[in-house]
Every structure is written in structure tokens, then in C-alpha cells.
Amino acid sequence: MYCQSQPAAQAATMALAVFVFFLVSIVLPLAEAASIEHVFIVNQMKMTCLCKETVVTLVNGQLPGPTIEITEGDSVTVHVVNRSPYNITIHWHGVKQFQNCWVDGVPMITQCPITPNKNFTYQFNVVGQEGTLWWHAHVPGLRATLHGAFIIRPRHGADSYPFPKPHKEIPVIIGDWWEKDLAEMAMNMTKNIFSAYASASTVNGLVGDYFNCSGVAKEGFVLDVEPGKTYLLQIINAGLFSEFYLKIAGHKFTVVAADANYVNPFTTDVIAIAPGETVDAMLIADAPPGRYYMVALPNQAPLPDVQTPEYATRGMVKYKGEHKKEEGHRGTSSDVPIGPKMPDVHDTITSFYFHGNLTSLHHKGHLLAQQRVDEHLFRVLGLGTICKQGQFCKRGNSSDDIQVATMNNVSFQQPTAMTMPLLEAQYYHISLNSTAQELPKRPPILFNFTDEALIPFGPKEMLLEPTYKATLVRRFKHGAMVEIVFQSTTMLQGDSNPMHLHGHNMMVVAQGLGNYDPVKDVPSYNLVNPVVKNTVLVPNRGWIAIRFVANNPGVWFMHCHYEFHLVMGMVAVFIVENGPTIDTSLPPPPDNFPTCGSKINPTPKEFYLQSKKSET
Numbered sequence: 019m020y021c022q023s024q025p026a027a028q029a030a031t032m033a034l035a036v037f038v039f040f041l042v043s044i045v046l047p048l049a050e051a052a053s054i055e056h057v058f059i060v061n062q063m064k065m066t067c068l069c070k071e072t073v074v075t076l077v078n079g080q081l082p083g084p085t086i087e088i089t090e091g092d093s094v095t096v097h098v099v100n101r102s103p104y105n106i107t108i109h110w111h112g113v114k115q116f117q118n119c120w121v122d123g124v125p126m127i128t129q130c131p132i133t134p135n136k137n138f139t140y141q142f143n144v145v146g147q148e149g150t151l152w153w154h155a156h157v158p159g160l161r162a163t164l165h166g167a168f169i170i171r172p173r174h175g176a177d178s179y180p181f182p183k184p185h186k187e188i189p190v191i192i193g194d195w196w197e198k199d200l201a202e203m204a205m206n207m208t209k210n211i212f213s214a215y216a217s218a219s220t221v222n223g224l225v226g227d228y229f230n231c232s233g234v235a236k237e238g239f240v241l242d243v244e245p246g247k248t249y250l251l252q253i254i255n256a257g258l259f260s261e262f263y264l265k266i267a268g269h270k271f272t273v274v275a276a277d278a279n280y281v282n283p284f285t286t287d288v289i290a291i292a293p294g295e296t297v298d299a300m301l302i303a304d305a306p307p308g309r310y311y312m313v314a315l316p317n318q319a320p321l322p323d324v325q326t327p328e329y330a331t332r333g334m335v336k337y338k339g340e341h342k343k344e345e346g347h348r349g350t351s352s353d354v355p356i357g358p359k360m361p362d363v364h365d366t367i368t369s370f371y372f373h374g375n376l377t378s379l380h381h382k383g384h385l386l387a388q389q390r391v392d393e394h395l396f397r398v399l400g401l402g403t404i405c406k407q408g409q410f411c412k413r414g415n416s417s418d419d420i421q422v423a424t425m426n427n428v429s430f431q432q433p434t435a436m437t438m439p440l441l442e443a444q445y446y447h448i449s450l451n452s453t454a455q456e457l458p459k460r461p462p463i464l465f466n467f468t469d470e471a472l473i474p475f476g477p478k479e480m481l482l483e484p485t486y487k488a489t490l491v492r493r494f495k496h497g498a499m500v501e502i503v504f505q506s507t508t509m510l511q512g513d514s515n516p517m518h519l520h521g522h523n524m525m526v527v528a529q530g531l532g533n534y535d536p537v538k539d540v541p542s543y544n545l546v547n548p549v550v551k552n553t554v555l556v557p558n559r560g561w562i563a564i565r566f567v568a569n570n571p572g573v574w575f576m577h578c579h580y581e582f583h584l585v586m587g588m589v590a591v592f593i594v595e596n597g598p599t600i601d602t603s604l605p606p607p608p609d610n611f612p613t614c615g616s617k618i619n620p621t622p623k624e625f626y627l628q629s630k631k632s633e634t
């Protein structure tokens with residue numbers, strides 16, 4: 019009844035015994051910190067989900083993929099064996115990778131991808147972080163099925179949580195189910211073909227009983243609870259396209275962490291979560307024993323935005339002993355599970371308020387208030403178009419152009435001129451000047467960013483539409499305190515934008531609706547207890563102001579976590595320079611670091627050593 023997987027033809031040759039062996043994760047206890055080891059076999063499988071067989075790419079045949087569970091301070095080793103036909107990298111979303119940018123897993127930014135039939139071992143330590151993160155492939159489209167939870171427990175055990183110790187901890191991964199070829203869908207998006215939408219939403223890989231293609235309701239995720247006990251839900255939005263609202267009938271949540279940072283607990287009956295975000299929330303089983311629906315509903319920007327097909331999904335909270343009752347008295351009205359009243363699909367303000375209620379539990383704000391800001395950046399996010407041929411073409415719903423996503427009126431171009439990742443070029447002092455250009459500090463044109471008239475095609479937006487592609491980088495001095503204001507615009511859409519920064523956490527000092535106005539908005543900054551996040555949601559037709567300290571040397575991706583915005587170019591690369599000492603500099607790349615297909619002659623390292631020699 020539920021989604022079933024079986025190895026696809028090309029994978030069937032792999033011996034089952036080998037497969038089972040690799041599923042086992044090995045835990046090697048050390049004196050203090052442990053070493054956690056996993057083998058990730060990336061493979062294509064056939065799955066039948068909505069009465070239709072679909073080929074999907076999975077890790078170890080699992081959807082969601084394996085959960086990595088560690089204790090703060092542990093070292094993590096993941097052997098990735100790529101038996102898929104795709105180039106693969108794995109990104110450890112939210113793990114800071116301090117002085118270890120090499121394993122951040124962004125193709126052609128931090129590493130050459132793991133090509134088919136190759137493998138690569140990611141190795142890193144997780145220090146100073148606790149809570150719920152996740153991992154996912156950083157390959158266009160494929161993260162829809164290549165993802166899993168990454169749970170970091172406190173070194174001093176569950177008793178050291180800043181909230182009552184939960185009876186159980188349960189990952190709740192919200193995602194979507196695609197019957198389309200995801201790699202092709204992502205490729206199509208870069209060519210302006212938006213034919214593909216998800217076929218269903220999922221909780222922990224299950225579509226739930228809103229779907230009944232075979233005449234029989236599909237299985238949904240069931241959370242079994244005991245009356246009076248407390249559960250920690252580790253909620254992750256792994257979906258490609260939508261923010262979700264999550265509710266459980268008859269229950270409230272107490273939010274205790276977001277993006278693996280503790281927050282001042284607050285109670286709410288609805289969780290709002292955008293792609294890339296995580297929320298840790300306590301659920302107390304304090305309702306009359308029974309069965310209660312858990313609903314995840316995607317939201318979308320209201321008209322005049324283009325409306326896309328989106329689906330809610332449903333699971334259930336089931337009190338212990340209730341299943342017996344279900345069998346005994348099926349059909350009596352008191353046994354019908356209770357459903358929650360969901361926000362409207364076009365409700366965006368509930369998400370704005372939810373995010374506004376997040377404040378950091380550990381107040382480091384006094385330091386923030388004292389620290390001067392070294393760089394002020396203003397980033398305007400929206401859509402634009404480039405001509406298919408030449409510089410000039412017809413705009414405004416014309417077939418002569420291609421829609422792209424932009425930051426400050428530039429759309430990111432994946433580095434193609436380079437035969438090595440940007441990080442290697444940076445490390446070996448190879449000039450990026452021919453490949454990359456500096457991201458403008460501010461937008462070139464100031465306009466009414468949130469003017470509703472810009473959403474549909476028309477004369478107003480047509481003037482603002484033209485843009486271009488470039489590999490945008492921005493360099494930061496080691497230790498710089500950076501402030502960025504992200505402004506969502508209504509350029510051809512009224513979407514929100516979950517902006518994700520690799521290698522650093524950001525402090526959210528303010529958010530607002532409409533156009534950012536420094537005179538009015540700076541005085542309202544929260545420099546006392548700003549929430550700390552790796553993914554910040556720039557509200558629909560609004561803005562957010564963040565600060566971060568650029569103290570992690572490397573080349574870091576910064577992008578919208580909506581897959582279509584990412585693929586369409588709402589991306590920039592942050593280069594954080596080395597500090598003055600060895601301790602503040604990026605160490606050399608790991609052993610067996612992948613090289614790019616076309617053997618470059620000389621290799622980045624040889625090039626570097628030769629140029630060193632010629633200097634002396």
C-alpha cells in the first residue's frame with residue numbers, strides 16, 4: 019500500500035549481501051568524542067507510490083535517506099559510493115564545517131562532483147552545534163529524494179536540553195513526491211519549461227490518505243504516543259517548492275529550536291517551515307486519548323501570482339491502545355479522527371508571525387550591539403529575463419527570452435570556464451577574474467520593490483525585466499561583521515525566499531513587510547536576542563535583515579532554497595579570506611579529493627607549486 023522500492027534494472031547486478039552489509043552504520047567509541055561512520059550507496063531504484071512505477075535516486079534504498087545521529091563533538095565519516103548515473107555531491111545542511119570548506123559538498127564551488135561509479139569519503143567534526151539539521155544532495159532536482167535527518171545530541175546527554183527531557187525524539191521530514199524525472203525537470207527549468215509539478219506531498223516519505231489512486235487510501239505517517247508523555251518533533255522541510263504549515267488537531271507545539279539553535283520556547287498551534295529550515299518542537303500527548311490528524315499544507319503566494327498545483331498531506335497522532343478500539347468499533351462517529359483547521363493556502367502572514375516569534379535562547383546580543391558592522395549589503399531578489407539570442411529581444415511573456423532568478427539584477431552563472439572548483443582556485447591562488455565578477459553591493463535601480471503591478475507581465479515590469487548572467491562572488495576579510503538586508507520583490511511573482519548561507523549562521527535582527535527603509539527600520543533592530551539560523555525566510559513582499567561574522571575561511575554558497583530559484587540563478591558565492599594565522603586559515607584539501615573529468619594540465623596543485631618555484 020505504501021511507497022515500495024526495488025532496485026532498478028541497472029542496479030540489480032549489485033549483490034544483495036553487499037547491499038545489506040553497507041546498510042549497517044558503524045559506531046566506534048573513542049575516549050571522549052566518537053567516530054560515526056556511514057556508507058551511503060547512491061542508486062537508482064523503482065518505486066511505486068501513487069499507483070505508478072517511478073525511477074528515483076536514493077541513498078541505501080531509503081526514502082527519506084538514513085538518519086545520521088551523533089553527539090556534539092563527534093567526528094563523522096560518510097563513504098559515498100555513487101552507483102547512480104548522475105554526478106553527486108552531498109551537502110551537510112547547516113553543519114558549519116569550520117575550517118573545512120572542502121567537505122561542504124557543492125559541485126564546482128567546493129569540489130568536483132563524484133562521478134558515476136566513483137566514491138568519495140566526507141569526513142568532518144561537528145563542534146559547538148546541537149539540534150536538528152539535515153543532509154541532501156546538492157544536485158539540481160535530486161535532493162527531492164536524496165536527503166535525510168542529521169541529529170546532533172548534546173554532549174552531556176538529554177538532561178542538558180534547555181527544556182524538559184522528552185520521552186522520545188521523532189524526525190518529521192516534510193517533502194514532496196515527484197513522478198517526473200527530477201534531473202530533467204531541473205534542466206527544463208533552466209530553459210523556461212515549467213511543465214512539472216510534484217504529484218503529492220509527504221511526511222517521512224509517506225503520501226497519506228488524501229491519496230487513494232487504487233481506491234484504497236494510502237498509508238500516512240503515524241506517530242504513536244502514550245498519554246501524558248512528551249515528544250520532541252524534529253521537523254525538516256525537504257520539499258523543493260513550498261513553505262508548509264504543520265498542525266495536529268487537538269494539540270499545541272512548544273517550539274524550542276530552529277536550525278539547530280535553541281530559541282526562547284513559545285507555544286503555537288501551527289508550525290511554519292520553509293525549504294531548508296528545521297524546527298524542533300515539543301508535543302505533549304495531553305489530549306483525550308484518540309486519533310488526531312497531522313496535516314502538512316503547502317502555502318503559495320495569492321493572486322495575481324501564477325497558481326501552481328500543490329497538495330496537502332496527512333498523517334496521524336495515535337494514542338496508545340487506540341488501534342484496538344479502531345478495529346472493534348470501526349465506523350462509529352466518535353472514532354473518526356479529528357482534523358485540524360488549517361490556515362488558508364494563500365495565508366502568508368501566519369508564516370511571517372511564526373518567524374517573528376523566534377528569538378535566541380542564548381543571548382549573545384550584548385556582543386552584537388557593541389560590534390561595529392564592517393559591510394552593509396542590500397540584496398534585492400526577484401525574477402528577470404535574458405534573451406535567448408543576443409542582448410536585445412522582445413520581453414514580457416515572449417518566447418524570445420528565458421526567465422531567470424536574480425540578486426541585485428544579476429543571475430548566477432555556474433562557473434563553466436573553470437575546470438576546477440572555485441575553492442581550489444582560491445586555495446591555490448589562481449585568479450578568478452576571468453570567471454567571476456564582484457556582486458554589486460546594492461541594486462542598480464531603486465523601484466517600488468513590492469508593487470503588486472509588477473507581478474503579471476505588463477509594461478511596468480517589462481522595463482525592469484532585462485538582466486544578465488555572471489558568476490557572482492563577494493570577498494570578505496576574515497572576521498568581518500557583515501549585515502545583509504534581503505528584499506523580496508514582486509518582479510514577476512510575489513514569492514518569499516528562504517535564503518541559505520553555507521558555513522555560517524546568521525542572526526536575524528529584523529523582518530518587515532513592504533520596502534525596507536533604513537531610517538524607519540534600523541531603530542527597531544533586535545540586537546538583544548536575535549534568532550540564529552542557517553536559512554532565513556525573506557517574507558513575501560517583505561524584507562529581512564541579518565548579520566553574520568565571516569570567520570570561516572573558504573568559498574561558500576549563498577542561495578535561495580526554493581529549487582526553482584536556485585536552478586534559475588538566485589545564488590551568490592561568498593569568499594571568506596584566510597585570517598592572519600595557521601589556525602584561522604583553510605588547511606589543505608583532504609586525501610582522494612575528486613578531480614574534474616577533463617584532466618587539467620597542470621592540476622591546480624601543480625600550477626600552484628610551479629608558480630611558487632618560479633617566484634623564487
Ligand SMILES: *[C@@H]1O[C@H](CO)[C@@H](O)[C@H](O)[C@H]1NC(C)=O
Nearest residue numbers: 057097098099135136137138
Ligand atoms: C571506494 O573506491 C576505492 C577505489 O576505487 C575502493 O578501494 C574502496 O573500497 C571504495 N570504498 C567503498 C566504501 O566502496
Ligand SMILES: *[C@@H]1O[C@H](CO)[C@@H](O)[C@H](O)[C@H]1NC(C)=O
Nearest residue numbers: 198199202203206211213214
Ligand atoms: C522537459 O521538457 C520537454 C520538452 O518540452 C518535455 O517533453 C519533458 O516532458 C520535460 N520533462 C520534465 C521532467 O518536465
Ligand SMILES: *[C@@H]1O[C@H](CO)[C@@H](O)[C@H](O)[C@H]1NC(C)=O
Nearest residue numbers: 227228229230231233234235
Ligand atoms: C478518495 O479521495 C477523494 C479525495 O480525497 C475522496 O473524495 C474519495 O472519497 C476517496 N475515495 C476512497 C475510496 O477513499
Ligand SMILES: *[C@@H]1O[C@H](CO)[C@@H](O)[C@H](O)[C@H]1NC(C)=O
Nearest residue numbers: 368370371372373374375376
Ligand atoms: C508572534 O505570534 C503572534 C501570534 O501569531 C503574533 O500576534 C505576533 O505578532 C508575533 N510576534 C512577532 C514579533 O512577529
Ligand SMILES: *[C@@H]1O[C@H](CO)[C@@H](O)[C@H](O)[C@H]1NC(C)=O
Nearest residue numbers: 324414415416417474475476
Ligand atoms: C503568456 O502568453 C501565452 C501565449 O503566448 C498565454 O497563453 C499565457 O497565458 C501568457 N501568460 C501570462 C502569465 O500572461
Ligand SMILES: *[C@@H]1O[C@H](CO)[C@@H](O)[C@H](O)[C@H]1NC(C)=O
Nearest residue numbers: 447448449450451452455456
Ligand atoms: C582581479 O580583480 C581585482 C579587482 O577587480 C584586482 O584587484 C586584482 O588585481 C585582479 N587580479 C588579477 C590577478 O588580475
Ligand SMILES: *[C@@H]1O[C@H](CO)[C@@H](O)[C@H](O)[C@H]1NC(C)=O
Nearest residue numbers: 466467468469470471472533
Ligand atoms: C508600492 O506599491 C504598493 C502596492 O502596489 C503600494 O501600496 C505602495 O504605496 C507603493 N509604495 C511606494 C513607496 O510607492
Ligand SMILES: *[C@@H]1O[C@H](CO)[C@@H](O)[C@H](O)[C@H]1NC(C)=O
Nearest residue numbers: 427462463481482483484485
Ligand atoms: C537590470 O538592468 C537592466 C540593464 O542593465 C535594466 O534594463 C533593468 O531595468 C534592470 N532591472 C532591475 C530590476 O534592476
Ligand SMILES: *[C@@H]1O[C@H](CO)[C@@H](O)[C@H](O)[C@H]1NC(C)=O
Nearest residue numbers: 105130131133613614615616
Ligand atoms: C560530471 O562531472 C564531470 C567531471 O567534473 C564533468 O566532466 C561532466 O560534464 C559532469 N556531467 C554532468 C552531466 O554535469
Ligand SMILES: [Cu+2]
Nearest residue numbers: 109111294518
Ligand atoms: Cu543547502
